[in-house]
Amino acid sequence: MSLSPPLPVSTSTAPQAPSTPSTPSTPAAPSTITRLASRLGRAAPLARWRTLQRRFDQRAQRERLLLIAAVAALALMLADSLWLGPAQKTFRAARSQQVLAQTALQGLQAELERLSDQGSRQAQARQSELTGWRQRVRDGEAALRQHEDSLVGPDRMIGLLEHLLARHGGVRVQAMRSLGRSDLLAPAGTADSGAAAAAAADPASAAGAAPNDSRPSLYRHGVELVLEGSYADLLSYLQAVEALPQRVLWGSVSLKVEQHPKSVLTLRVYTISRERHWLEI
Numbered sequence: 001m002s003l004s005p006p007l008p009v010s011t012s013t014a015p016q017a018p019s020t021p022s023t024p025s026t027p028a029a030p031s032t033i034t035r036l037a038s039r040l041g042r043a044a045p046l047a048r049w050r051t052l053q054r055r056f057d058q059r060a061q062r063e064r065l066l067l068i069a070a071v072a073a074l075a076l077m078l079a080d081s082l083w084l085g086p087a088q089k090t091f092r093a094a095r096s097q098q099v100l101a102q103t104a105l106q107g108l109q110a111e112l113e114r115l116s117d118q119g120s121r122q123a124q125a126r127q128s129e130l131t132g133w134r135q136r137v138r139d140g141e142a143a144l145r146q147h148e149d150s151l152v153g154p155d156r157m158i159g160l161l162e163h164l165l166a167r168h169g170g171v172r173v174q175a176m177r178s179l180g181r182s183d184l185l186a187p188a189g190t191a192d193s194g195a196a197a198a199a200a201a202d203p204a205s206a207a208g209a210a211p212n213d214s215r216p217s218l219y220r221h222g223v224e225l226v227l228e229g230s231y232a233d234l235l236s237y238l239q240a241v242e243a244l245p246q247r248v249l250w251g252s253v254s255l256k257v258e259q260h261p262k263s264v265l266t267l268r269v270y271t272i273s274r275e276r277h278w279l280e281i
Helices: 032-058 061-150 154-167 195-201 203-208 231-242
Strands: 172-183 219-230 249-259 262-273
Touching (some): 154 172, 172 262, 219 231, 231 249
Antiparallel strands (some): 172 219, 249 262
């Protein structure tokens, strides 16, 4: 058996393609490894959670309860530290301010009630005092009116004295004049001292004169009589004047014997009234 000679092995290399100039490379798409790593990164927490769950389930029931209690306590501590604690501090501060405000309000209300009670008591006391003074004024007016009613009025005084003279024929009038008026309630130093002179000068104008103020007044009107007669006749006339139903106020009485049995009697009588009018003679 003849053997063929071995084929010659070519040591020549294949012709290479001519090289082309390099161009800038574009960003390559994410490789498969990168995408796999991203998926594994997202799946890692889930895997860890499942691992923890398996470990938790493998523990005894008592340990699971203790772990749950510890987690709950930790959650409560975190909640207290993050939310409950500050909220409680804020609530306590607000509560403290509310208590202070309520205390101040109660103090103001108590002070207001005290002032109101004090003002009410003062008002009641003043009202009671005013009522007492009004009653005194009414009592005084009633007493004054009663006293006035018991006296002869200024407008009737002259006529009444003349009427008595007509009943005593033994008594003759030598003179009769008005003594004017004086205000018994006038302040000291401001009495109606010039009234008599004014009345003597012009009785009509003086009678119509009005007071300068509105204060209450009480006037005393006077008359002076100079009478002539025997002592017995003059005494009888004085007794008749004294026995009048409406009285007169005695001023002064003087008796002078000029020639027995004739005597001269000077008599001053007064009446009191709130009327300002003068006695016209």
